[in-house]
Amino acid sequence: MSILWLKALHVFFMLAWMAGLFYLPRLFVYHAINRNTQSSEDVHQQFKIMERRLWFFVTPFALLTLIFGIALIVSYGKAWFAASAWLHIKLLLVLAIYAYHFYLFKVLRDFAADKPMRSPLFYRILNEAPVLLIFAIVVLAIVKPV
Known part of the structure; x- marks a missing residue:
């Protein structure tokens, strides 16, 4: 497989992954708001299903x-x-983004498990936290400043 195909697949799957990582904490925000307003249990259960399926x-x-990132590194050589x-x-x-991914699973x-949750503001901040990391990753990959 050519390096260009590896790059294209790496970028595509990264975009799909990031879309989910941006949306999942947004669901947490809505879920926390829902629990704070004591709306129906059906809505609470629906959020649980949506969150699990998205993750x-x-x-x-x-x-x-x-996989495609490692394939690129191997293709370019030691x-x-x-x-x-x-x-x-x-x-x-x-690595920090992968840690974030698994923190979202927690x-x-x-x-x-219906454990006490944090405020909707916490989940909003959690939702926006990876933006700077992702920006830095993209700049490093495209500009290669170092």
Whole structure:
């Protein structure tokens, strides 16, 4: 498979994954608002279903992003990897995004178990937190400033 196809697939799956990572915490915001207003239990259960389905829908995209990213690194070779300081920084930031992904799973499990939740503001901040990381990852990958 050519490097251009690997790049295209890596970027596609990354975009699909990020779309889910941006939407899942937004569902948490609405879920927390719903629980705070004591609306129907049916609505609460529907949020649980939506959150679980979305997390399990986007997780394969996280895996495919990783697979095609590793394939790109292997295709470029060890010498390129060793000389690419920007990539080393990017990979550290990517690890943070994967940690964020699995933290969202912990939050999802807390909602599913009806554990006390945080404020809707917390989930709004959680929703916006990865934006700067993703911006830095994209800049590193495109501009390669280091």
